[in-house]
Amino acid sequence: MRILHFNADALDAPYGGGQARRAHEINKRLAVRHEMTVVSAGHPSLRSECRDGVRYLYTLPLPHPVNFVWYFAELPWRAFVSRADLIVEDFSSPFTASAAPLVVRRPVIGIASYLFGCQAAQRYRLPIDRWEAFAVARYRHIIALTPSQRERLRMWAPQADIRVIPNAADDEAFGSPWRGDGDYVAFVGRFDWRMKGLDLLLDAVPFLPEGLSVRIAGGGPGAAWLEREVGRRGLGARVHLVGRLDGASRHEFVRRARVLAFPSRYENQSLVALDAMAIGAPIVAFDTPSSRETFAGAARLVPAFDAAAFGRALATLASDAQQAGVLAQAARARGAAFTWDAAARAQEEMYCEVVGGRAATPTPSLLSGR
Numbered sequence: 001m002r003i004l005h006f007n008a009d010a011l012d013a014p015y016g017g018g019q020a021r022r023a024h025e026i027n028k029r030l031a032v033r034h035e036m037t038v039v040s041a042g043h044p045s046l047r048s049e050c051r052d053g054v055r056y057l058y059t060l061p062l063p064h065p066v067n068f069v070w071y072f073a074e075l076p077w078r079a080f081v082s083r084a085d086l087i088v089e090d091f092s093s094p095f096t097a098s099a100a101p102l103v104v105r106r107p108v109i110g111i112a113s114y115l116f117g118c119q120a121a122q123r124y125r126l127p128i129d130r131w132e133a134f135a136v137a138r139y140r141h142i143i144a145l146t147p148s149q150r151e152r153l154r155m156w157a158p159q160a161d162i163r164v165i166p167n168a169a170d171d172e173a174f175g176s177p178w179r180g181d182g183d184y185v186a187f188v189g190r191f192d193w194r195m196k197g198l199d200l201l202l203d204a205v206p207f208l209p210e211g212l213s214v215r216i217a218g219g220g221p222g223a224a225w226l227e228r229e230v231g232r233r234g235l236g237a238r239v240h241l242v243g244r245l246d247g248a249s250r251h252e253f254v255r256r257a258r259v260l261a262f263p264s265r266y267e268n269q270s271l272v273a274l275d276a277m278a279i280g281a282p283i284v285a286f287d288t289p290s291s292r293e294t295f296a297g298a299a300r301l302v303p304a305f306d307a308a309a310f311g312r313a314l315a316t317l318a319s320d321a322q323q324a325g326v327l328a329q330a331a332r333a334r335g336a337a338f339t340w341d342a343a344a345r346a347q348e349e350m351y352c353e354v355v356g357g358r359a360a361t362p363t364p365s366l367l368s369g370r
Contacts, residue, residue: 001034001355003027004084006100007113008071008092010040010056015064015220017190018271019090019113022167028052029344030351039078041071041092064221065094072098079104086355094120094128097135107354110139112149115268116195123194141354143347145269146293161354165346167269168338169278176251178280178328180321184215184240185314186257186281188250188272189264191222197263197286198226200307204263205235207311212318214261217253219244255279258318262291262299263310269294277335282327284313298334300327 005027009020020040027036031053040046042058049056059067059074075098079087087108091097096117101108117132136142136156143165144150150162185208189196198216205214216226216239223241230239245253254260260276262285267273273294276283283299285291291301300317302309317324 001086001351002084003030003034003036003086003088003351004079004082005036005038005088005090006040006075006079006098007038007090008041008068009090009113010043010046010058011051012046013041013043013064014045015190017220018167019092021271022113023090024052024054025168025340026344026347027054029340030348033348034351037084039075041067043067068093076100076103079108082106086351088351091115091136094124095135096120096128096132097139099135099138101138101140107141108139109141109143109350109354110136111143112145112153113268115149115152116266119195119266141350143350146290148289148293149268163346163350165343165350166338167271167274168340168343169271169274169335170247170251171340172248173251173275173278174336176248176255176279177332178255178282180256180258180282180324180328182256182258183211184213184257185259185261185318186254187214187216187218187261187263188245188254188276189218189270191218191220191226193222193225193229195265195267197265197305198222199229200265200286200305200310201261201263202229202233202235202239203307204261204311204314205233205238207308208238208315209319212258212315214239215242215253215257216240217242217245217250251275251279254281257281259284259314259324261310261314262286264288264291265305266290267294273299274335274338277331278338280328280332280335282317282324283331284310284317286310295331296334298327298330 007023011020037055039057042061044061046058059071079100090111090113092114117129121129133156142162260281260283267290285299286304287301300313302313
């Protein structure tokens with residue numbers, strides 16, 4: 001089968017995150033049997049390539065976030081001229097969905113990796129939430145990451161085939177059990193302070209005991225803001241930015257942390273959270289619907305956006321080995337339920353059903369004229 005996957009996020013982009021990782025983990029497993037091509041938002045740092053059997057192409061190379069807007073402008077045309085048997089579209093910031101089924105006759109599957117139209121509408125002061133509801137309703141086949149997300153999608157697309165196929169933890173995370181022998185609280189994620197709650201994490205720092213630092217791993221457009229804010233608050237001696245970590249270095253960073261801080265205001269299903277649970281790290285998060293669903297009792301939840309309570313919970317787990325150990329065991333048991341092999345099997349099964357079980361002979365390109 002020839003599959004063309006649209007995913008605005010890109011693995012090697014400065015802002016790359018969980019959406020790109022999910023797409024690659026699934027696609028590299030399917031590339032053994034299918035021809036997989038991914039089109040992502042272009043960026044001056046990105047070049048077309050083939051990785052793990054997956055071909056990567058990019059839209060016009062523009063700086064972020066203009067490249068995401070242009071990506072949505074190119075997507076319908078690229079889908080229309082494609083020779084693929086199946087179009088897969090990860091919903092992406094800022095518009096969520098392109099409404100590609102309006103212009104594409106071949107099957108289209110939407111993946112609800114991003115479903116934050118309301119938050120985007122508030123942030124950009126545009127009716128993005130209205131477009132999100134309209135666009136999502138055009139899809140007949142949708143993959144939700146969680147059961148609650150499926151119910152939300154069903155309000156907009158009641159006749160759609162909506163299946164829950166969750167994210168998963170990195171395979172290597174299961175082989176890196178938590179040790180907690182570092183003298184720091186860890187944060188891992190994209191530097192989007194609104195979504196990831198980095199301002200709330202900084203608010204929590206004064207409630208931590210002396211000698212326990214906060215180390216923040218990640219990157220993205222919010223890096224300059226974060227550096228300024230750490231300096232403005234006088235937290236330079238207690239908060240350290242360690243840069244972007246990937247693979248084994250990221251897992252080692254989490255497994256040595258006393259506690260993982262997860263201060264997000266909203267998420268769909270965080271890969272950072274799933275990796276941390278696979279490692280077995282004790283986690284503190286805010287009591288939000290997405291955190292309750294993701295952690296299911298495998299993290300310490302505190303009242304939503306109460307930075308003082310968040311800081312005190314981090315301090316307690318960092319100093320109480322028994323409590324941390326109990327939570328670590330619960331996290332590791334919970335994380336074992338999420339694997340990429342299982343997610344890829346479920347996604348491939350849906351692809352084959354939607355296309356009708358057809359397996360196409362690979363061609364040099366899925367895009368006409370390329």
